[in-house]
Amino acid sequence: MYIAIMAGGSGTRFWPASRQWRPKQFLNIIGDTPMVLATYQRIQALAPDERILLVVGEQHRAETERLFAHTAVNILAEPMGRNTAPCIGLAAKYVERLGGGGPLVILPADHFIADAEAFRDCLRRAAAVASRGGIVTLGIVPTRPETGYGYIERSAESEQENVFRVVKFVEKPDLQTAGRYLAAGNYFWNAGIFVATPQTLLEEFSLQMPAFYDGLESLRATFDQPHFSEQLKSLYEKTESISFDYAIMEKTTKPVYVVPANCGWSDVGSWFSLYEVRREQEQDGFGNIQEGNALLLNCKNSFVVARGKRLAAALGLNNILVVDTDDALLVADLAHSQEVKDVINRLMERGLTRIL
Amino acid sequence: MYIAIMAGGSGTRFWPASRQWRPKQFLNIIGDTPMVLATYQRIQALAPDERILLVVGEQHRAETERLFAHTAVNILAEPMGRNTAPCIGLAAKYVERLGGGGPLVILPADHFIADAEAFRDCLRRAAAVASRGGIVTLGIVPTRPETGYGYIERSAESEQENVFRVVKFVEKPDLQTAGRYLAAGNYFWNAGIFVATPQTLLEEFSLQMPAFYDGLESLRATFDQPHFSEQLKSLYEKTESISFDYAIMEKTTKPVYVVPANCGWSDVGSWFSLYEVRREQEQDGFGNIQEGNALLLNCKNSFVVARGKRLAAALGLNNILVVDTDDALLVADLAHSQEVKDVINRLMERGLTRIL
Numbered sequence: 001m002y003i004a005i006m007a008g009g010s011g012t013r014f015w016p017a018s019r020q021w022r023p024k025q026f027l028n029i030i031g032d033t034p035m036v037l038a039t040y041q042r043i044q045a046l047a048p049d050e051r052i053l054l055v056v057g058e059q060h061r062a063e064t065e066r067l068f069a070h071t072a073v074n075i076l077a078e079p080m081g082r083n084t085a086p087c088i089g090l091a092a093k094y095v096e097r098l099g100g101g102g103p104l105v106i107l108p109a110d111h112f113i114a115d116a117e118a119f120r121d122c123l124r125r126a127a128a129v130a131s132r133g134g135i136v137t138l139g140i141v142p143t144r145p146e147t148g149y150g151y152i153e154r155s156a157e158s159e160q161e162n163v164f165r166v167v168k169f170v171e172k173p174d175l176q177t178a179g180r181y182l183a184a185g186n187y188f189w190n191a192g193i194f195v196a197t198p199q200t201l202l203e204e205f206s207l208q209m210p211a212f213y214d215g216l217e218s219l220r221a222t223f224d225q226p227h228f229s230e231q232l233k234s235l236y237e238k239t240e241s242i243s244f245d246y247a248i249m250e251k252t253t254k255p256v257y258v259v260p261a262n263c264g265w266s267d268v269g270s271w272f273s274l275y276e277v278r279r280e281q282e283q284d285g286f287g288n289i290q291e292g293n294a295l296l297l298n299c300k301n302s303f304v305v306a307r308g309k310r311l312a313a314a315l316g317l318n319n320i321l322v323v324d325t326d327d328a329l330l331v332a333d334l335a336h337s338q339e340v341k342d343v344i345n346r347l348m349e350r351g352l353t354r355i356l
Numbered sequence: 357m358y359i360a361i362m363a364g365g366s367g368t369r370f371w372p373a374s375r376q377w378r379p380k381q382f383l384n385i386i387g388d389t390p391m392v393l394a395t396y397q398r399i400q401a402l403a404p405d406e407r408i409l410l411v412v413g414e415q416h417r418a419e420t421e422r423l424f425a426h427t428a429v430n431i432l433a434e435p436m437g438r439n440t441a442p443c444i445g446l447a448a449k450y451v452e453r454l455g456g457g458g459p460l461v462i463l464p465a466d467h468f469i470a471d472a473e474a475f476r477d478c479l480r481r482a483a484a485v486a487s488r489g490g491i492v493t494l495g496i497v498p499t500r501p502e503t504g505y506g507y508i509e510r511s512a513e514s515e516q517e518n519v520f521r522v523v524k525f526v527e528k529p530d531l532q533t534a535g536r537y538l539a540a541g542n543y544f545w546n547a548g549i550f551v552a553t554p555q556t557l558l559e560e561f562s563l564q565m566p567a568f569y570d571g572l573e574s575l576r577a578t579f580d581q582p583h584f585s586e587q588l589k590s591l592y593e594k595t596e597s598i599s600f601d602y603a604i605m606e607k608t609t610k611p612v613y614v615v616p617a618n619c620g621w622s623d624v625g626s627w628f629s630l631y632e633v634r635r636e637q638e639q640d641g642f643g644n645i646q647e648g649n650a651l652l653l654n655c656k657n658s659f660v661v662a663r664g665k666r667l668a669a670a671l672g673l674n675n676i677l678v679v680d681t682d683d684a685l686l687v688a689d690l691a692h693s694q695e696v697k698d699v700i701n702r703l704m705e706r707g708l709t710r711i712l
Contacts, residue, residue, distance in 0.1 A: 016669075295699065295702055295703070295706075297695070297698055297699060297702065298692065298695070298698075304687075306685075308666075308685075309683075310664075310681075310682070310683050310684055310685055311683070311684045311685065311703075311708065311711055312685045312687070313372075313684065313685065313686045313687070313688075313699045313703075314686075314687050314688070315686065315687070315688035315689065315692055315693070315695055315696065315698070315699055316688055316689035316691075316692030316695060317676075317687060317688070317689060318689070320673075320676065320687065322685075322687050324685055325666075326666070327665075327666050327667070328666055328667045328669065329662075329666055329667065329668045329669065329678075329680055329685065330669045330670075330671065331660075331668070331669070331670050331671070331673060331676065331678050331687050332669075332670070332671035332672055332673070333671065333672035333673060333674070335672070336654065336671055336672030337671070339653070339654070339671055339672060340671065342653055342654075342671070343651065343653060343669045343671055346651055346653065347651070347667075347669075350651075352667065355667055
């Protein structure tokens with residue numbers, strides 16, 4: 001089995017803890033470990049380092065090399081973000097070149113999994129199916145009528161134990177539809193975790209993104225050469241930014257399977273989502289999470305992250321998020337924490353890109 | 357008329373904006389002016405600088421001299437805090453020595469007055485009464501059933517226009533009693549503002565605090581001499597810490613009057629109280645007050661004071677106080693902001709006196 005960890009995303013959903021130059025996957029927002037390293041540790045039991053590939057943004061190459069200096073993993077840097085399809089195509093090409101005939105697991109670097117063993121079992125099952133030629137997705141068993149994710153509808157009958165055919169991928173639903181999906185029991189969350197052989201993937205790229213596929217083909221011989229970066233950049237500049245779901249999965253003629261995963265998954269997409277994940281492990285009996293140089297008095301259900309040098313005192317708060325860093329402070333209603341993007345926009349308008 | 361401004365208090369009710377070394381009266385928490393300077397400006401029209409005395413703590417002498425360098429006011433430093441009775445006795449002695457036969461107005465340095473002209477009118481009326489030998493207090497016309505202040509009960513009949521005899525001083529009431537006082541209409545808040553001639557005051561000190569009075573007498577000749585500070589320190593060390601209300605007003609045999617004052621007074625005793633004062637003047641249409649490098653989005657009735665170098669972003673807050681400084685941050689429910697004393701206590705327990 002080969003594993004590609006996609007760590008190329010950027011984002012400021014965890015501003016001010018995350019910054020443009022330090023996105024979520026490089027932050028230790030859960031425990032002491034940057035998420036990309038935790039993701040690696042989670043799948044380490046499945047493959048030797050030589051079969052693990054990290055795909056990162058060029059701007060994070062040095063930090064990634066530093067973080068993984070004690071390992072023998074492969075690191076590949078994308079010259080710019082082009083969403084997941086080019087990233088997965090590149091990973092498939094790289095792994096094919098390594099000579100891998102076995103299935104390739106593709107997973108994001110910034111998810112949280114409570115039950116790592118259950119997660120690895122799902123990947124093993126998915127890999128077994130994928131080695132026979134289809135594309136397998138992990139389907140997260142939903143626990144609430146979430147409107148923020150795409151869903152996967154499974155077949156009524158299983159192909160084998162805990163493996164189903166995918167009937168269709170559906171876009172983010174409205175709340176009523178999400179409730180129906182939850183009640184129906186045959187819908188899963190699409191976590192963007194895929195398993196297929198490099199050969200299967202590249203066949204699909206040759207059909208659905210032929211120009212990009214040709215570009216990958218011409219890169220093949222240059223992976224270890226000095227002008228590789230330049231060639232990859234030239235290819236990426238010509239390639240549209242598009243998701244793997246949209247470019248490949250919605251159009252593929254290959255058999256597509258889903259393996260249900262009940263492993264305490266979270267995409268940790270907002271401060272509130274992070275709070276929910278950490279509350280399971282760390283809360284103080286009043287629903288509070290605190291980190292760093294913080295002092296909480298009479299607080300409930302609040303989340304105080306003190307990452308600056310300063311003391312952060314919280315008094316009588318309920319459902320409040322406090323994130324303190326040395327050059328920016330955010331105080332928000334926890335339930336509105338996804339609106340941090342509006343703060344970012346406002347800071348951009350003010351030209352305060354220095355603190356983004 | 358002589359005026360003594362009592363600026364000796366310490367306190368951390370406005371922590372982290374106020375600190376032990378920088379109490380409220382030296383802060384510009386309303387507008388750009390430190391409260392002690394605003395207090396001086398408010399009464400400047402009543403007396404020339406030579407008849408104005410500031411009584412400050414020794415630790416604030418240098419800062420006071422700097423703040424008032426452009427004036428000719430008198431500055432007297434207390435070696436330690438001993439509450440208001442010794443402070444007023446000292447001020448009376450100092451003014452008597454200046455040769456003042458006229459009435460002496462004594463007022464705290466850290467109150468807010470919305471209508472300065474109405475306030476000065478009250479002081480003029482009080483001074484006229486005091487010059488005939490009694491002690492006059494200002495009685496703040498109550499606007500709510502406040503349980504945090506002492507009250508003054510006035511006589512049914514006025515002595516002259518807007519001057520009443522005091523029936524009694526009453527301690528902080530419970531809410532029900534405060535409601536009764538408010539409804540009755542013959543109770544005022546005791547703001548600790550007194551007017552009397554130095555002679556009247558010193559007579560009272562000789563009766564009620566004879567040892568302290570004798571000490572003042574022996575200081576009389578030393579006010580301008582090098583060993584004055586040392587002698588004053590020796591006197592203060594022997595003197596109990598006691599309020600003027602308790603030591604003198606409750607026991608005096610002099611006639612005591614009250615002049616009703618309807619001048620938008622606030623003792624600005626907590627962050628919430630400050631918020632209420634400033635909301636009258638500054639709020640943004642959603643009840644928010646912001647100061648410094650702050651960004652508010654979708655906030656209501658919140659108070660964001662950004663006194664540090666950092667940006668403070670507030671998102672979706674309701675009734676929340678944020679006070680950011682370079683070495684400490686406070687986030688609190690505005691209604692619980694008086695509990696900042698609990699934070700102070702906790703910091704003391706932790707030995708974090710450096711940030712107090």
